[in-house]
Amino acid sequence: MTLEAAEALKGALALVGYGLAAIGPGIGIGIVVGNAIQAMARQPEAAGMARTTMFLGIAFTEALALIGFVLFFIA
Amino acid sequence: MEDVILAASSCDTSVEIICAPENVLELFKFKDALFSIGQFDFTRTVFLIFLAMAVAMAILYFGLRGNRIVPSKFGAAIESLVTFVKEEIAHGIIGPEGSKYTPYLLSVFMIVLVGNLFEVTPFINFPVTSSMALPAIIAVLTWVIFVFVGFSKNGISYLIDTIWPKSVPIGLRWLVGLIELVSVFLLRPVTLAVRLFANMVAGHLMLTLLLASGIIFFGDVADIGARSIIGLPWFVFGLGIFVFEIVVAVLQAYIITLLSAVYVQTSVHPEH
Numbered sequence: 001m002t003l004e005a006a007e008a009l010k011g012a013l014a015l016v017g018y019g020l021a022a023i024g025p026g027i028g029i030g031i032v033v034g035n036a037i038q039a040m041a042r043q044p045e046a047a048g049m050a051r052t053t054m055f056l057g058i059a060f061t062e063a064l065a066l067i068g069f070v071l072f073f074i075a
Numbered sequence: 076m077e078d079v080i081l082a083a084s085s086c087d088t089s090v091e092i093i094c095a096p097e098n099v100l101e102l103f104k105f106k107d108a109l110f111s112i113g114q115f116d117f118t119r120t121v122f123l124i125f126l127a128m129a130v131a132m133a134i135l136y137f138g139l140r141g142n143r144i145v146p147s148k149f150g151a152a153i154e155s156l157v158t159f160v161k162e163e164i165a166h167g168i169i170g171p172e173g174s175k176y177t178p179y180l181l182s183v184f185m186i187v188l189v190g191n192l193f194e195v196t197p198f199i200n201f202p203v204t205s206s207m208a209l210p211a212i213i214a215v216l217t218w219v220i221f222v223f224v225g226f227s228k229n230g231i232s233y234l235i236d237t238i239w240p241k242s243v244p245i246g247l248r249w250l251v252g253l254i255e256l257v258s259v260f261l262l263r264p265v266t267l268a269v270r271l272f273a274n275m276v277a278g279h280l281m282l283t284l285l286l287a288s289g290i291i292f293f294g295d296v297a298d299i300g301a302r303s304i305i306g307l308p309w310f311v312f313g314l315g316i317f318v319f320e321i322v323v324a325v326l327q328a329y330i331i332t333l334l335s336a337v338y339v340q341t342s343v344h345p346e347h
Contacts, residue, residue: 052163052167052168052333055326055329055330055333056333056334056337058330059270059330059333059334062270063266063269063270066269066270066273066274066277067266067269067273069273069276069277070269070272070273070276073099073276
């Protein structure tokens with residue numbers, strides 16, 4: 001395999017890797033937000049607390065996708 | 076904006092369908108120094124960081140100066156911003172002791188908010204938080220604060236409770252302790268910095284690729300004729316992302332402040 005082909009393959013692999021890294025956080029953020037909406041609908045007076053916790057949950061879940069995004073550029 | 080167009084100007088609009096620069100790093104590095112002090116180059120990024128600092132300080136100074144009974148409209152807006160950080164973040168997360176940490180949290184919130192909003196400010200178009208320096212220094216400061224507070228409030232038991240958690244069954248305790256040690260003292264500051272950095276990099280990348288592609292395709296209308304219509308969807312999509320990025324900029328400023336407060340809170344009350 002030539003060096004150029006190896007470079008091209010590396011870029012393609014990085015793309016696939018980022019795609020894989022985005023699956024988990026995607027599902028996770030869906031679960032977090034879905035349950036937060038359910039909590040807000042069931043208990044509107046606790047909406048503020050649910051919202052803060054929701055953002056926290058999103059931030060923690062999202063970190064994995066963002067690390068994947070950074071690695072995509074490093075690779 | 077001209078930096079952006081320069082970065083992607085090598086694009087051949089008669090062949091390509093989107094203008095991507097050779098190397099994305101071009102979009103984040105301003106090489107030419109405005110002036111140099113010794114071996115330190117004062118580049119556009121450095122200038123923008125100082126500008127962000129000056130803007131954040133000016134907003135707070137002009138918003139809150141004087142001792143007035145009825146604040147001006149601008150003053151009322153800034154007061155609600157400060158109250159939000161103080162009540163919602165400092166008191167809401169840390170509790171009554173949060174007042175002590177309000178100045179730090181407010182500084183982080185203001186500098187990150189202004190730095191992030193530079194992304195969508197005309198003629199600046201560069202989020203200073205997308206260069207790792209600013210997120211990294213904020214993460215290091217937060218790390219120093221929560222570790223210092225943890226040790227000064229709880230003594231050495233802060234470290235022992237982290238690496239030898241009493242609530243975990245004895246067989247798993249060493250494993251949980253190891254994970255906790257790495258996640259508290261290593262991963263927390265790293266993810267805190269990377270979260271802000273990567274969000275801003277992603278936003279800046281999308282905005283520059285889409286809007287610059289649109290502008291370059293329209294600019295080449297004399298050479299490529301009807302083919303320049305390719306630029307229209309890029310430009311429209313770019314404008315959509317532009318609005319989304321305003322939301323992201325404010326949200327990321329909120330999240331980094333919120334997480335700083337949460338990390339301090341875990342040191343103030345380690346049992347939670």
